[in-house]
Amino acid sequence: MQKKEIDPLSYIQSLLDSESVDMIPLISPEEEEFMNTEELPDVLPILPLKNAVLFPGVVLPITVGRQKSIRLVKKAYRGDRIVGVVAQENQQVEEPGLTDLHKVGTVARILRMLVLPDGNTTIIIQGKRRFEIEEMVQEDPYITARVKYREDIYSDKSKNENKALFQSLKDLATKMLRLNPEIPQDAQIAINNIESSGFLTHFLSSNLNADIKEKQTLLETDDTNKRATHLMSLMDKDIQMLELKREIQSKVHSDLDQQQRDYYLRQQIKILQDELGGAESSDAEIERLRIKAKTKNWPEAAMQHFQKELRKLERLNPMAAEYPLSMNYVEFLVDLPWDDTTKDNFNLNRARKVLDAEHFGLEKVKERILEYLAVLKLKNNMKAPILCLYGPPGVGKTSLGKSIAKALNRKYNRIALGGIHDEAEIRGHRKTYIGAMPGRIIQGIKKANSSNPVFILDEIDKVGSDFKGDPASALLEVLDPEQNNSFTDNYLEVEYDLSKVLFIATANSLDSIHPALRDRMEIIEINGYTMEEKLQIAKKYLVSKQAEEHGLEPNSFKITDKALVKIIEDYTRESGVRNLDRKIGALTRNIAKSVAMEQEYPEVVRPEDVPAMIGPEIFDKELYEDDEHAGVVTGLAWTPVGGEILYIEASLNRGKGRLNISGQLGDVMKESANAALSYLRAHADDLKIDYRVFDHFDLHIHVPAGAVPKDGPSAGITMLTALASVYTQRKVKHKLAMTGEITLRGKVLPVGGIKEKILAAKRSGIKEIILCAKNKKDILEIKDDYIKQMSFHYVENASEVLTLALLKQKVKQPIDLSVIATQHSKE
Numbered sequence: 001m002q003k004k005e006i007d008p009l010s011y012i013q014s015l016l017d018s019e020s021v022d023m024i025p026l027i028s029p030e031e032e033e034f035m036n037t038e039e040l041p042d043v044l045p046i047l048p049l050k051n052a053v054l055f056p057g058v059v060l061p062i063t064v065g066r067q068k069s070i071r072l073v074k075k076a077y078r079g080d081r082i083v084g085v086v087a088q089e090n091q092q093v094e095e096p097g098l099t100d101l102h103k104v105g106t107v108a109r110i111l112r113m114l115v116l117p118d119g120n121t122t123i124i125i126q127g128k129r130r131f132e133i134e135e136m137v138q139e140d141p142y143i144t145a146r147v148k149y150r151e152d153i154y155s156d157k158s159k160n161e162n163k164a165l166f167q168s169l170k171d172l173a174t175k176m177l178r179l180n181p182e183i184p185q186d187a188q189i190a191i192n193n194i195e196s197s198g199f200l201t202h203f204l205s206s207n208l209n210a211d212i213k214e215k216q217t218l219l220e221t222d223d224t225n226k227r228a229t230h231l232m233s234l235m236d237k238d239i240q241m242l243e244l245k246r247e248i249q250s251k252v253h254s255d256l257d258q259q260q261r262d263y264y265l266r267q268q269i270k271i272l273q274d275e276l277g278g279a280e281s282s283d284a285e286i287e288r289l290r291i292k293a294k295t296k297n298w299p300e301a302a303m304q305h306f307q308k309e310l311r312k313l314e315r316l317n318p319m320a321a322e323y324p325l326s327m328n329y330v331e332f333l334v335d336l337p338w339d340d341t342t343k344d345n346f347n348l349n350r351a352r353k354v355l356d357a358e359h360f361g362l363e364k365v366k367e368r369i370l371e372y373l374a375v376l377k378l379k380n381n382m383k384a385p386i387l388c389l390y391g392p393p394g395v396g397k398t399s400l401g402k403s404i405a406k407a408l409n410r411k412y413n414r415i416a417l418g419g420i421h422d423e424a425e426i427r428g429h430r431k432t433y434i435g436a437m438p439g440r441i442i443q444g445i446k447k448a449n450s451s452n453p454v455f456i457l458d459e460i461d462k463v464g465s466d467f468k469g470d471p472a473s474a475l476l477e478v479l480d481p482e483q484n485n486s487f488t489d490n491y492l493e494v495e496y497d498l499s500k501v502l503f504i505a506t507a508n509s510l511d512s513i514h515p516a517l518r519d520r521m522e523i524i525e526i527n528g529y530t531m532e533e534k535l536q537i538a539k540k541y542l543v544s545k546q547a548e549e550h551g552l553e554p555n556s557f558k559i560t561d562k563a564l565v566k567i568i569e570d571y572t573r574e575s576g577v578r579n580l581d582r583k584i585g586a587l588t589r590n591i592a593k594s595v596a597m598e599q600e601y602p603e604v605v606r607p608e609d610v611p612a613m614i615g616p617e618i619f620d621k622e623l624y625e626d627d628e629h630a631g632v633v634t635g636l637a638w639t640p641v642g643g644e645i646l647y648i649e650a651s652l653n654r655g656k657g658r659l660n661i662s663g664q665l666g667d668v669m670k671e672s673a674n675a676a677l678s679y680l681r682a683h684a685d686d687l688k689i690d691y692r693v694f695d696h697f698d699l700h701i702h703v704p705a706g707a708v709p710k711d712g713p714s715a716g717i718t719m720l721t722a723l724a725s726v727y728t729q730r731k732v733k734h735k736l737a738m739t740g741e742i743t744l745r746g747k748v749l750p751v752g753g754i755k756e757k758i759l760a761a762k763r764s765g766i767k768e769i770i771l772c773a774k775n776k777k778d779i780l781e782i783k784d785d786y787i788k789q790m791s792f793h794y795v796e797n798a799s800e801v802l803t804l805a806l807l808k809q810k811v812k813q814p815i816d817l818s819v820i821a822t823q824h825s826k827e
Contacts (some may be wrong), residue, residue, distance in 0.1 A: 036558060040107055044084035045072050046143040047108075048096045052083045053215040054106045055202035056127040062487040064097070064121045072122055073113065081110040084147060087216055098136045098143060104220045105149070107131055127202070130219065152198060155225040157636030165228050166197040172235045173204055179242035188660070209241075210234050280675065286314055287328070289334055294480070298338030305494045306333045329431055332438070333492075337445060341452040341500060344408050346377035351407035354792040356402045359396055360540060361533045365389070365780075368524050375500075378481035386459065386479045388505040388518075391526030392639075392756075394576020397506040398458055400526075404504065405454035418459035423469025428491035438491040441478055441498070451551065452500035460517070461507035479503055479520045527755045528575025530786045531568055531763060538564045542581050546588040557591050559584075559605040566607040567770065569763070570617035575756060586614045624643040630811045633701055635718035636739040636761055636769070638753030639709070643760030645737060647713060648703055650722040655698030663703035666711025673701050675744055676720035679798060680727065683746070687802070689727045699723070714751035716742030717770065720798055722806045731807040737761050738770035738801065754778035762790060770795055792807050 047069055054060055064070050076083050082609065086105030088302060093100045108125040115121055130149040138144045155162070173191050194200045205218045205227075218735065221227040293306055313326045345351075349372055355366045356498040372387065388398040405412035420426075428439035437443070444455060457479075460461065463472045477483050484498040505521055507513060529537065539561070547554055558622050567587070572579040590613040594601035600607045611617065631650035636643060659677060661670055684691050701719065703710055717740040739757055741749035758779070761769055771779075773794040779787070793804050 009413075017453070024368070024719050032698075038128065040149065041080075042083060043137055043144060043146050044082065044131070045076060045108060046098075046101070046133070046145050047072055047083045047085050049087045049210060050091050050102055051083055053087045053206070053212060053219055054108055054125065054127045055206045055219060056106055056129055056205040057199040057202050059111065059126045060206070061122060061124050064123060068142045068292070070093070070121055071123065073110065074486075075121075077110050077113045078140060080679075081129075083108055083110065083125070084145065085125065085127070085134070087212055097139065097402065098133065098145065101133070101222075102216055103133050104216070105131060106131070106219070107149075125744040150222060152224050153222045155223065162197065162225075165225065166200065168232060169197075169200055169204060169228060169235075170194075172232060172239065175323055176235065177489050179239065183720075189286050189508060197228070198224060201231055203233065205231055209235055209238050215404055261504050276607055277808050279570075286310060289330055291791045292334050296334060296338070296339060299495075301486050302333070302338055302494050306330060309333065325431070325436075329491075330461060332446070335446060335493075336442070336492075336496075337451045338496075340450060342410055342450050342559070343424065344376075344410065344452075344666075346373065348374060348377070348406075351404075354407040355400075355403055358406075359400060360537045361529060362396065362400075362526060365400070365524055365526055373404075373408070373460055386481075386503045386505060386521045387525050388507060388521035389526055390507045390510060390523050391577040392528055393508060394574060394578030394581075395526045395528060396576070397526055398456060401454060401456040401504040401506070403524075404502070408454065408502070410502065411448040411450040412455035412456070413448045413453050414456040414458055414649055415440045416458045417443055417471070418462035421464035422469050423474045424490070426471050426474035428489040429712060430490045431493070432585065436491055441487070442489045442492060442496065445498075445501070451497070454501070454502045454560060456503065457503060457505040459507070460505040461509050461512045469643075470514075472517050476516055476520065478512075479505075497789075510723070521656050528759050529577060530759055531565065532570050532785060534577055534580060535561060537577050538568070538580060538584060542577065542584050543588075546581070546585045548587070550588045550592040550594065552588065552728045557601070557605065558594070559587070560607070561695050562607045563605045563610055566610050567614075570619055571614065572611075572719055573619050574764070575759070583614060589613065628731075628811060630731070631722050633718050633722040633725065634737040635715045635806070636737050636757035637712070637714070643753065643756030645764045646703060646710070646715075646765065648701065648722040649719045650702075650726040650727055652693075653700065653701050654696065657695045658698045660698065660700040661702075662700070663705075664709050665703060666709065669703075669715060672713055672716040672742065673719050673743055676716060678744055679720060679742065679746055680723050680745075683799075684727075686712075686799070687724060687728055693727060699726075712751075713741035713749070714739045714743050716740060717748055717795075717798065717801045721801060724802050724806060728806065729810045731809050731811050733768065733805055735765060735767040735804060735806060736770065737764075737768075738805065740770070740772045740775075740795070742798055748772045748801065750774040758782060758787060762787070765790065768803055 049062070052060065052062070068363050070081065084105050085108045086094050088100055089102055090096075092099055103358075106127040107129050108127050110123050111127050113121065114122040114123075130150045130151055133145045134148050136143065136145050170191060172335070174188060177188055178189070191200075194203065201218075201224065205215060208215065208231070218231060219235075221230065263498070284506055290310060293310075295302065298306075309326065309330050313323070313330055316323045351373055352370060355369065357367070389400060391397060401414070402412055424437045424439065426441060428442060429436040438446075441455075445451060445453070457475070457577045460475070463475070465472065477487060478498060481499065484501075486495040487498045488495050510518060510523065538559075543559055543564075544554055547556070564584075566581060567583050571583045574580070587610070591601050593599075594800065605613070631652075633648050635646050635648055637646050638644075659674070661673055665673075680687070680689070681691075681694055681733060684694070701722070715742070717738050720742055721732065721738065724730075739751055739754075743749065743752055754771070755776050757779065767789070768791050772795045773796050776792075776794050779792055793800075795801050795804070
């Protein structure tokens with residue numbers, strides 16, 4: 001428990017300014033008498049204070065940090081709001097017991113409880129009456145103690161003597177206020193309005209600049225006159241310290257006069273240096289900025305703001321701490337390209353050639369980009385949806401943005417948004433802060449030295465957020481064509497037109513993008529490459545690039561097509577070409593080492609040379625497993641890095657009809673398994689399955705690999721086929737895969753990620769695929785070259801799936817489940 005760090009006497013002013021009457025600590029004699037006679041409980045929850053002492057009548061803000069104290073405060077706030085407040089004897093103890101606390105404390109009422117943005121709880125309490133702890137009642141969940149209330153002892157001195165003592169306290173307080181010019185004069189009003197001598201003593205004791213031990217002594221003193229006398233001695237010490245401080249400040253003021261004299265001398269020295277050809281003076285720097293501003297092409301509002309800041313800079317002392325900050329700011333204003341643009345090249349035929357030269361395939365994406373540029377050419381403005389290139393890693397999203405900049409003859413800039421969690425990264429910091437900087441958008445504009453660059457917002461799906469703000473929300477203004485013509489950076493303090501900037505975002509996943517942000521962007525999906533496309537990319541781009549990076553002549557070696565196919569199939573398993581690029585780089589390094597060591601190396605790299613150069617194969621060429629086991633079916637899955645095949649395994653064991661599911665499956669996938677089993681039970685007669693089998697055998701469904709989380713509805717028909725195979729002991733068709741959601745009625749529903757799944761199936765040697773009839777439109781969008789030698793079966797219900805997938809032939813050594821079930825029934 002810690003006292004909030006505020007200046008005590010300035011706190012008086014904040015209380016006077018408060019709109020809440022409860023916050024004004026002005027206690028009349030009648031109110032003090034009522035507090036001393038108010039009915040209070042004998043058993044109190046004890047709230048320990050670490051570095052503060054609460055006095056009766058005084059209002060004090062407290063920050064609650066300990067868990068015990070938070071529980072106590074919340075419970076008390078919901079109840080009578082009465083707590084016992086006691087100072088700790090040892091402030092280092094984090095979890096104090098009753099022995100760690102002083103015996104005398106103050107009963108208090110919680111006036112208000114606030115939960116701050118940083119998670120801490122702050123309460124505002126007002127002291128009521130002093131008490132002494134007699135015994136502890138409980139220690140958990142917080143300390144509760146039985147208390148005895150202590151009464152003030154009033155002296156037998158005459159009324160005049162007491163009045164003189166009361167007035168002396170006020171005079172000392174007034175003197176302290178006068179010696180400290182930082183305290184507003186309104187604080188004197190608060191002192192003058194205190195009519196109760198007891199409350200005046202408590203109020204001054206609470207705000208006294210003394211240690212906890214001294215304050216506790218004042219609280220424990222019952223005799224009011226002794227308490228006031230002790231307080232006066234402590235206040236006298238404070239006054240002596242303030243007088244000493246004033247004397248020191250007077251000396252410092254004299255030193256400042258000396259510094260002013262030194263400043264004039266330095267100015268004369270600078271003039272002499274200028275005559276001798278020395279460094280540029282501050283006046284010369286300001287004049288240089290003024291001349292540069294006259295030739296600047298910028299909006300009227302920006303120019304006026306610059307002139308205002310320049311006049312402010314002229315009035316500043318060059319030796320002042322804020323001078324370099326102001327100088328940096330006006331230099332940034334004049335260096336920013338406000339209306340400086342590059343001339344666009346809208347030759348769309350040239351743009352197509354640039355895109356084709358730097359990116360193989362991606363025809364649909366290129367067409368959409370050319371359409372976008374055509375509209376830009378005709379309308380001559382950027383009020384169109386922001387492009388978002390979405391797809392797995394390594395498919396060329398970022399490099400496409402660079403190609404667009406090259407095609408338009410615009411400057412190119414990129415910022416990585418991955419991991420950004422501070423709104424100031426987008427909007428900038430206010431320049432009043434130390435180390436303030438513009439946001440990344442404005443910094444990128446300045447770096448590009450053009451107000452119409454192509455701006456790549458890379459990894460927009462990986463923007464984070466925390467207590468510092470939400471950068472995704474800040475990007476809403478940046479990416480809205482209706483708003484970004486008046487974007488305001490906190491550092492810049494003047495509107496900047498971003499409407500001429502061509503923003504292109506990239507993302508691997510759409511799920512994590514803010515819905516409002518996604519609504520402002522037009523999504524262009526970039527799918528994975530086929531093996532044929534990867535082969536062409538490797539031949540045209542990757543091999544020559546790696547040869548150049550490793551210092552080899554382009555004609556010093558050659559990699560055959562079959563060797564490249566081996567690298568693609570046996571060493572990579574991805575949608576993009578990033579790992580392929582690395583593997584070709586590894587092979588090129590091997591050749592470079594041989595050249596450097598003057599050793600022999602294969603000038604024509606063939607498939608049999610690859611393992612010796614980059615190591616053994618990482619993946620099996622044929623991933624499809626045999627169909628000799630009942631209950632094993634190949635499914636298709638979508639991942640952020642492309643498609644994959646996965647296996648659904650089902651097995652039966654003697655038991656009582658329980659269903660076990662393993663493989664780290666999500667809730668949706670588990671529901672698909674239950675739906676498939678329910679459908680199979682309902683249609684057991686159609687498949688000639690003995691109904692008793694369901695009650696006498698436990699079913700186990702497993703999806704390898706067990707360490708990888710999996711979820712989604714697309715494995716529905718795959719699970720149904722696996723269950724039908726294991727219950728009928730029939731083989732599954734060879735090199736067959738499937739994807740689709742199933743309902744209890746047996747309807748097959750469409751799923752997403754079809755292209756990625758088809759590419760994964762082709763890489764794995766799958767020849768036939770079963771999918772929902774409504775997914776046929778997705779197959780039609782895939783080039784015929786990608787799916788040649790593959791056949792597709794479009795189905796609408798589960799019976800069609802089982803007819804296509806299950807052979808009449810049973811597996812080797814089939815288990816006669818009906819016989820076993822009959823025997824089990826007899827037993």
